[in-house]
Amino acid sequence: MRALLPLVVLTALVGCKKPEAAAPEKAKATELPPVKVTLGAVTVEKMPRLLTLTGSVIADRQSEVAANVSGRVTATYVERGMPVKAGQPLAVVDARAAGFQAAAATAQSQAAQTQVTLAKQECDRADTLFSQGAIPKAEYERLKTQCTAQLYNANAAQANADLAGKLAGDTVIRAPIDGVIGERYVSVGEYVQPPTRVASVFSVNPARLTISVPEPAIGRVQEGQTLELEVSSWPERTFAATVRFVSPALRPQTRDLIIEASAKNDDGALKPGMFATVQLMVGEEELPTVPVDAIKKDGMVRRLFVAREGHAVEMVVKTGLVKDGRIAVYEALPVGTPVIVKPPPGLSDGAAIQ
Numbered sequence: 001m002r003a004l005l006p007l008v009v010l011t012a013l014v015g016c017k018k019p020e021a022a023a024p025e026k027a028k029a030t031e032l033p034p035v036k037v038t039l040g041a042v043t044v045e046k047m048p049r050l051l052t053l054t055g056s057v058i059a060d061r062q063s064e065v066a067a068n069v070s071g072r073v074t075a076t077y078v079e080r081g082m083p084v085k086a087g088q089p090l091a092v093v094d095a096r097a098a099g100f101q102a103a104a105a106t107a108q109s110q111a112a113q114t115q116v117t118l119a120k121q122e123c124d125r126a127d128t129l130f131s132q133g134a135i136p137k138a139e140y141e142r143l144k145t146q147c148t149a150q151l152y153n154a155n156a157a158q159a160n161a162d163l164a165g166k167l168a169g170d171t172v173i174r175a176p177i178d179g180v181i182g183e184r185y186v187s188v189g190e191y192v193q194p195p196t197r198v199a200s201v202f203s204v205n206p207a208r209l210t211i212s213v214p215e216p217a218i219g220r221v222q223e224g225q226t227l228e229l230e231v232s233s234w235p236e237r238t239f240a241a242t243v244r245f246v247s248p249a250l251r252p253q254t255r256d257l258i259i260e261a262s263a264k265n266d267d268g269a270l271k272p273g274m275f276a277t278v279q280l281m282v283g284e285e286e287l288p289t290v291p292v293d294a295i296k297k298d299g300m301v302r303r304l305f306v307a308r309e310g311h312a313v314e315m316v317v318k319t320g321l322v323k324d325g326r327i328a329v330y331e332a333l334p335v336g337t338p339v340i341v342k343p344p345p346g347l348s349d350g351a352a353i354q
Helices: 004-030 094-133 137-169 215-220
Strands: 038-041 041-056 061-066 072-074 089-093 173-174 179-184 196-203 208-216 226-231 238-245 256-263 276-292 297-300 301-308 311-317 319-323 326-329 338-341
Touching: 041 215, 041 226, 041 319, 041 326, 061 179, 072 326, 089 196, 208 215, 208 238, 208 276, 226 256, 276 319, 276 338, 297 311
Parallel strands: none
Antiparallel strands: 038 338, 041 208, 041 276, 061 196, 072 089, 089 173, 179 196, 208 256, 226 238, 226 276, 238 256, 276 326, 297 301, 301 311, 301 338, 319 326
8 A cells, every 4th residue: 555655646746747848849839930021210301390280171162042933843853962063953943923923024014115105205295395385394394204204114114024034034943053962952842932942052172171270370371382181081091282262360269360272172072061180381390201111001090010129019100291202200219210111911019020
């Protein structure tokens, strides 16, 4: 019994040592090989100096189209988002009532013209009688006044006829500008009056941008300056714009100056109402730069891999403008710091590199 005890203990000790011998082999099997990368270096370059501002995208032109006539809508031809040309029909209002009014006004104008003819004859007769001394001066002046009044009445009747004819023609409501329909407010069967809104039309190419400039930065802004803007809907894009209008006065409540810029918008990516972040170039400054291909974009976040002691170290950085294939980095990176250009897919922080 005592002789068997050392044998059991020895067997247990041997069994405990086996996993320790196998552990290094398992770790060696799971270790990943170094990732081959291409390196660049941080250099200091003269880059454009930026002033960050905020603004809003608005339409270059916008029109809330009114009916300008009374009647019942008989047809509509547009929907939201539909492009239209100036003069294109948007809706039609029942023209019968307007037509009757135009016919009545025309008849009144013709009757007034007849009265003018009779009045002129009376005036000619009065001239003859007064020259012959057959009527007193007071009677002569009364007849001449009646002639003039009839002429004015005829002109007023003709103006009413012209207005009625125009209203009859306005029963076809047309787009006043080239653009895109923002909203159609009426449907078939609705009764409209002259101020009733029928549709909104937006001209969005070019897009217009209103920008708020704080008082200390007003001296850096002038007409014709170029700027770049970004919107959250398109995080991978920047849009170029040019300052077109500069307000002559500050807003008293906020002490800021409003300027307007114009941006090309062929694909309609910039939509009225968008909030924009604007980078205004106001000079040059020396900044750390890296190759453009060293920056990895992840939505609005910009990442950079630095090579350090054989491993990739990931950094979130704030970037500036691009110039000659290099991009400004607003981080304290020493000159000559090696960075990974075109990071391979799947490269992670801490990965071994070669």
